[in-house]
Amino acid sequence: MGRLPLAIPPLLFLAAIPLQPLGARPAAEADVEARLRGHIETLAADAMEGRKPGTPGGDLAAGYIASQFAGLGLVPGGGDGGFYQPVKLVERRSGTIAADWRIAGTVVSIAPTEMALRGGDGAVRTAALPIVFGGYGVEDARAGLHPFEGVDVKGAAVLILSGQPEGVVHAPGYAARREALLKAGAAAVLRIETDEQGWPQLRDTLNEPRNELADDAPAPITGALSPAAWQRIAEAAGLSALTPADMVKRDFRARRIDGTATFSIDNVSRPYTSWNIVGRFPGSDPAAGALLYLAHWDHLGLCRPEGVPDRICNGAVDNASGVAMMLEVARGLIQSGKRPVRDIWFVATTAEEMGLLGAHALAKAPPVDAAKIAAVLNFDTVAIAPRGAPVAMLGRGQPALDAAVDAVSRRMGRRINPSDAANALAQRQDGWAFAQQGIPAAMVGGSLNMDLLQAYLGQEYHKPGDDLSQPLPLDGVAQDVELHVALGLMLADPKRYRPPPR
Structure with a gap:
């Protein structure tokens, strides 16, 4: 266990909720x-610097809470006779990334600035993965949408559009769609960004460090493609004529692209320990x-x-x-x-x-x-x-x-x-x-x-x-x-x- 932190002694818009009659406050x-x-x-003082785990401000916050637990007379429940339960974390960020796209016998050049890749641990090098394009990737029985029916995504790099398809009321969010594909065995899931102006912000967000429990398996490969990168892939794959309206038709099915994608990610990792603070009455x-x-x-x-x-x-x-x-x-x-x-x-x-x-x-x-x-x-x-x-x-x-x-x-x-x-x-x-x-x-x-x-x-x-x-x-x-x-x-x-x- 690392050193424990030392214990240290808007007008928001409120919607119009009718309040119950109240007497004088006790x-x-x-x-x-x-x-x-x-x-x-x-x-919330500036001295806490936003209480991020793994920082001095986070340690100060944990110490303050532990001191309050002690002052209240709670029984320590964090192990080793104290209030601190260690939570071992690892921060991972993508260093150098690269991808080799080969579509219909043609090498499609995608610059590192036109994509974001994350996942795995250390140096990640995939095999040449088959590519599946899934449209929006929305499985919705109520709307009769089953784009992956009869399509095997196991071991594939799956590309799906970001955003919500127009007219589909119960469409799950992108994160839920991504997780469903990973659960089905996809080797990688990349979102296709459709907003050129929003791409730089999305790329920078995906390139930020990610934190995971140290004893969990590293996250699988996920990421995103810029609109310009997808346009070149779609042209090489013969998918340029597909419209968003086509992708929400009941007979739309995911397509296996004639080609492969190979991904390379050099992850930089930083292990550290934070704490849950645990007390018992x-x-x-x-x-x-x-x-x-x-x-x-x-x-x-x-x-x-x-x-x-x-x-x-x-x-x-x-x-x-x-x-x-x-x-x-x-x-x-x-x-x-x-x-x-x-x-x-x-x-x-x-x-x-x-x-x-x-x-x-x-x-x-x-x-x-x-x-x-x-x-x-x-x-x-x-x-x-x-x-x-x-x-x-x-x-x-x-x-x-x-x-x-x-x-x-x-x-x-x-x-x-x-x-x-x-x-x-x-x-x-x-x-x-x-x-x-x-x-x-x-x-x-x-x-x-x-x-x-x-x-x-x-x-x-x-x-x-x-x-x-x-x-x-x-x-x-x-x-x-x-x-x-x-x-x-x-x-x-x-x-x-x-x-x-x-």
Whole structure:
């Protein structure tokens, strides 16, 4: 294990949500709000430099959370008697890339600036791969689209168009299409960019370093082609006459191009260690199972080039506010005077912004037997809802969990938004790592109303403006802290909440 970090003691547009009638705010709620602000001011301070894992700012953030866990009296759960669970990561970036395209007996020259390639580890040299063009690559039974029906993509380099096909309502996004092809055995999947002006930004994005769990197999080869590069390939392959409209016809099928592609990538790797911060509030009967609370502590770090006025993506809402909420829920549970039956675990995860990596590492090696985890509740991007916002869920559709959330909400006088619209974001948050194992997982609170989320995602999300200069509606977070203290006590009681068998 590497050296542990030292512990250190907008006006957002809010959609018009009718607020419930509220009386005077309790003094205790104002105290919670003040502590929430203190946590956020610390975690989103410029000194943290955006809390990127593997940086001094990230280490400071982890140290702050560990010190707060200790101050709350949580039992260390990270191993070796401390709060730190090591998460071994590797940063890989593509160095020199090259490709040899041979189409219909002709060498098609594609410059390195006209493509992006990534994947593998070290020096990657593929064999001459057969090439398949899949149009948009959209498999949609409702629209009658089956472009790969009868087409074997195993071992092939598959090329598909970026963007969404016009008129196809339920088309999966590009990432889902790519993953389906890789799962089917494609050796490489490259997207064809159709916007010449957007190409430089896409290329630069794909050439940025990527981070992966060190014990995972290196990612397969993916990448992109510029519009000009695809035009030359299409001309050589006799596909120039195909139109976007042709590719969404029911009888369109992927075509095997007469030719091969050979790829070369020289990866540069940097291994490093980050940490999940893990603490436990012991229950009276640990054999009864466990409840997990999650909030990711990381953000994007220095996200703008040198010389610009503001380089730091501070991540005040995403997700200093979620960590602050988790700390105050822990405080509320401990100070409630009601000991839970099940153990309650609190985990501040790392590397969420890199692909839920800390959560996946936690799900692989949980602090308690995964079969005993009754539920997982995640806090992410919470400081966007005012006091009185209806209680909404990401993860609605799980009867036992839905019933618990609704019962607690009603008891506390909170209105309920029964929509499951937020489920569309399920794979973009840490609870997904556990939901994939069949463990009940959800996000609950006022911030899960989709109009509020969409307003934030369309403004300061992943930008330097997500900092302390924006007004933060912490009265809503304080109210949700109270909700989660009551919900946590219910979910930690096997007589009041029984997870479904799995």
